[in-house]
Amino acid sequence: MPIGDSIPLIGIRWDDVLFVALAATLLVSALLVVTLRDIIRCGLALIVSFASLAGIYVLLGNPLVAATQVLVYIGAISVLVLFAIMLTQTKNAPARLVFQTQTLAAAVAAAVIAVVITVAVLATTWPSAGQRLWTSTTDVAHLLFRDYVLPFEVVSVLLTAAVIGGVYLARREISGDGENR
């Protein structure tokens, strides 16, 4: 049986329910990322927020971006972050004092930024179609390799440079390594 566009009886659209649920998960997990004491839990909360964002992308009719989000953010970046956390955990770096002394100032600044963005968004009339559009993956591929081929190539150079630099910085010093010449 098709479930229809909206919840029976109450009349609230399923989309809205989904949106609220995903948005709430996103915001709560994001808040956890920036407030939890234990940094490993922060990392796990980050994965949750990435995942809920992927859900929102699906809701926005963009499954390609959602898939990339899952692959790159959850599959690669989060894992990297977790590795880094593991490698830098020592007994000397206790979990207490998670915050800077300027927490209050930071909270005020962030709140002001949130208000600024919200006000600006609500006060602006957007050239919106008023409804969500589905994104065709084929069109994306065409566009990527036609209009955006140069940025695409540059990103590949960028990733190469990042890998070279990252490896240089992070690799352990092996004896006989160039530096000990």
Add this chain to the structure above:
Amino acid sequence: MSGSLDSYLVLSGLLFAIGTFGFLARRNAISMLMSIELMINAVNLTVVAFGAFVPALNTHAAVIALLVIAVAAAEATIGLALVMAIYRNRKTPLVDEYDSMSQ
């Protein structure tokens, strides 16, 4: 609600602000990096939201989002490598202990 561009943009704005808060408040370099990732994700949400509601931007949004994700990955690589490098020198990931040049 889910059918209005405004709500997605406000959502992304809140996410951006949360990321900013984390960046300003956390003292662990990796936490700060995670906060930056939240901010970049907020930007991506903005882009995809524009794409979903403005016909002219529809396909472009996906392309831009993909490129931004790739850039973010590169940034994270460098960032984590730097954290490893400084951790080897200082034995702490807490950035507020890196203040040897505060003249």
Add this chain to the structure above:
Amino acid sequence: MTYLIPLIPLLPLAGFVVTGLLGRQMGRESHQIAVWAVVASWLVAMVVAFAALAHGFGIGDGAGITLWNWIPALGFKAEMGFYVDALTGCLLIVVTTIGMLVHIYSIGYMAHDPGKWRFFAYLNLFMFSMLLLVLADNFLLVFAGWELVGLCSYLLIGFWYPRRSAAEAAKKAFLVNRVGDMGFALAIMAIWTQLGTLNMQAVFKLVEGGGLSSTWVAVVALLLFCGAVGKSAQFPLHVWLPDAMEGPTPVSALIHAATMVNAGVYLVARCNPIFGAAPGVMVVVAAIGIFTAILAASIAFTQTDIKRVLAYSTLSQLGYMFASLGVGAWTAAIFHLMSHGFFKGLLFLGSGSVIHAVGDEQDMRKMGGLARKIPITYVTMLIGSVAIAGVPPLAGFFSKDEILGGAFKSGFLWVWAIGFVVAGMTAFYMFRLMGMTFWGPSHVDPEVEQHIHESPLTMTRPLILLALPAVFLGLLIGYPPESGLLHQWLAPVFEATIAAGGRTEAAYSFLGIDGGLAIVTTLLVVTAIVAAWRLFGVDMPAIGLHAEPRPDRVREVSARRGLDFLYRGSSAKWWFDDLNNLLFVVWGGRLAGAVWWFDRVVIDGTVNGIGTVTTQAGLGLRRVQTGHVQNYALGIAIGLIAMAIGYFLIAVR
């Protein structure tokens, strides 16, 4: 002929580069290249200068050479070019001649200084900068020279940097000069925005043709004068010059007496079409000049450091020159610039010879009776003093007389009156200096006294050579008054401005007003000299106050008011202090006190205050840089919010 012009500044520049880079390796001979470069430059300059003055050899009333088009962009044209006319010729003679003699003198003076090569390199750089300033054909190039002479002055004042006072003096000179330089820079900007060119001759043509509104002319003239006030150490920017005496004495002679400080006078004279079109500013120039003249002369009365007396005297004489410019006696100002350059250079070099003789002592209270021990220095300095005092027929008489006569005849009676008083004061304090140094009993430290000797030939020969123009220059180019050689030379430079001012130079009449003024001034001068000779020249060994510093500060004197009357007439020491008492406590005391207070508290305080405030502000801002990333990030976030609010405000506008 014009192709010779670039050689004049380039020779010292080459000397600077070679000496600066290789000087240390040259060791004892490190002065050779520098000195020969300046001698060569002098030779060329003489040829060019006299060609210009004789209006011949293709230079005529002025000729330029453009090396290359410096900058043709931004709708803006400035050429790397030189321009020579009679005015330039006069300056060339003064700058290169004195510069060369100072170089030669320094061979002896700096012989034992380990930093000799550095000294000569700086001197060469200074010569280059000064000649660039004098020869430049556009304001921008003048400004380049202007900045560079300031830099050289800074380096040379602080040459003996281990002395803390030297470093402080250098800093002060630089700071005060920057204030004036700002004025000059703003003037250049105003000229460019209003007229679209910076070539001096073109600017003058435009101004004479009425291309600039009278308000702008006044603004430009005032700003230019600001620059001149800084460089020529006129009130209220005069404070740096006396302190600048911390530099080696040849530097004081060259830069702070004979050449660089003249740059302001030169600038105003060069820009005579601009100043001539702004009569209001001319009055300001005259007022500042004559006020500086009497202010500095009054301070020179009480100084005990031989170089400081000369420094204040320099201020006073520069004040005369500005007064002369202000009343429209252009030629007289240049005349005084030339004669003053020679005799003041002579006096400074002579004082260097004295200081050299008495073991680096500069306090005149610890001198006295040196006349017989260092005769060449004594005779030449005496000539210089007679010249600066204005005794006929020496150089100073003619130039000063012309200034006073010019002020009187052009209706600036107040300028004349003050100038007249200053003439008397000048004669007095110069002979006070001579008396305390050369006459009377010796107060020299007995240990030093045994070693007193005349300076080597390299030092005395420049003194003799400088004494010649101090004696003959007036007769040579200033006689007959107001129609002498100099007037013929400079006529083309100033005639247009003088004609535009609506005044014709009244003919000189010895039997009329001019002769009367000259006789009255001469009488005053002679009286002052006689008074000084009576006070300081009488030998008075009976009291046995040898080698004891004489307290002569105004405050101490006033405290001993009862005592001084007891000793009146019994000791040169007390004659002098009594005179101080009379001059400063009774009718000038408060004024002099106020002058000193103003000088030391307000002006020095402002100068030092600016330094302190900026340093403190810098330190405060530095504290923001805590080293904590989050603090920086918060700063960025606040900046971002401010920017967002700013844009919102712009958007709803």
Add this chain to the structure above:
Amino acid sequence: MSWSDLGTIAPVVASVLVAAAILIVDLALPNRRQAIIATALGGLGIVAVVILLQAGHTGSAFGGAYSLDNLTVFLDMIFVAIAALTILFGVDYIEPRGLPIAEFAAILVFAVTGAMLIAGSTDLVLLFVALELMVLPGYVLAGFARRDPYSTEGAIKYFLLGSFSSAILLFGLAYVWGITGTTRVDGVTAALAKVAAGGSIQPGLAMGLAFMSAGVAFKMAAVPFHYWTPDAYQGSPTPITAYLSVGPKVGAFAIALRLFVGALGPLRADWLPVVIVLAALTMTLGNLVAISQDNVKRMLAYSSIAHTGYILVGLAAYAGGQHSGLSAILFYGAAYTFMNMGAFAVVAALQRRPGVSSQIATFAGLGRRDPWLGALMAVFLLSLTGIPPLAGFWAKAYVILAAVQAGGWLTALAVLAMVNAAAAAFYYLRVVVYMYMREPADELRPSSPGLLFRVGLGVTCVLTLVFGLFPAIAAAATNAAGVFGG
């Protein structure tokens, strides 16, 4: 993509190939430093030739994402010069510290590739990606002495704040894109021209502009977004500091030219007040703090902030309607590049042996210890001060004159710039005083830098003099380059 597209971006392609060649040479001939240096310098020479072959041509590639004009050529030449000079200065410093030359050169060339892409990009996405290609290798370079706590500390601060500002910039770009509906600069210009004609701008666009301006201001180190500069500059190995002080800065101004002058040109009346305030704050604070620094590297870092302020005066002059402001910016950028790199290079020469600090005391007596090095430093510092007839004088004169011509509030800004230029003399001359008026603390042996280093110093010095004595040559190029899009 077509062959003509590739021809248009040939310098960028060549530059990427140079980076690849360096890495390949390193793999094929390990421990052959001469081969690596030769590859890097030779490669950059070829890139320079490729750029010069493009001079005078115009065109666009990849559907308008990249455009070749005089501005691109001019900036590309500056970037190649920066890369070559950094390598010349770097070798003498990197080697004694046991750091690998190949990685250094390759990462540097990657960064410069990004800068060159910025110069030519007329597409918002390409601009952002190119910017990241410029700054990410910059973070690695800042931390290149990875065993040195200062270097890594400066690098991580630079990285964290840089990424923060990138996110802010990106957020702003997203909004501008969402409102104008295109990423192409000409499209954005057209859309914004309609907005400007329509009167007021919407709050969303205003916010986008704010975030974008903040991001760009960070990259160019304008106050109050400058905090990263002193730490990153002081911590980095000195030749890399020399690079960081000019490369990313000129790159940031390239962004400003393409983004603000190009894309946001129609709204320039709206961003003019922001630029005026930024310029005034930047030069004043930079100078004030520089006065109280005792470390020459840190002093030069703050002075570079002040120079950002002067360049912003040129941008303000443009926004105020004076087109010559653009060539003034370019002239300043070029002059600043050479004199500032020269000054840092002298610091690097003194620090050739590890363990020498950049405290001002290190410079005591340099004029006597090492007359050549002292004279060069004096030339660079006097040029930075703005003493005629050196490059820095014309640079300042141009921006100030452009501002004066623009009139209005900009006249006040010009006067402020002059006051600042006068004040700046104190801290520059302080170093000169130390060099010529202080006894050396200990008798350090003259540091005899290698041949490459001397070539680099010679080039910077000659250019500083040539720009001062014959500014017409450079001005001709900047005037040509100043005529583009906006």
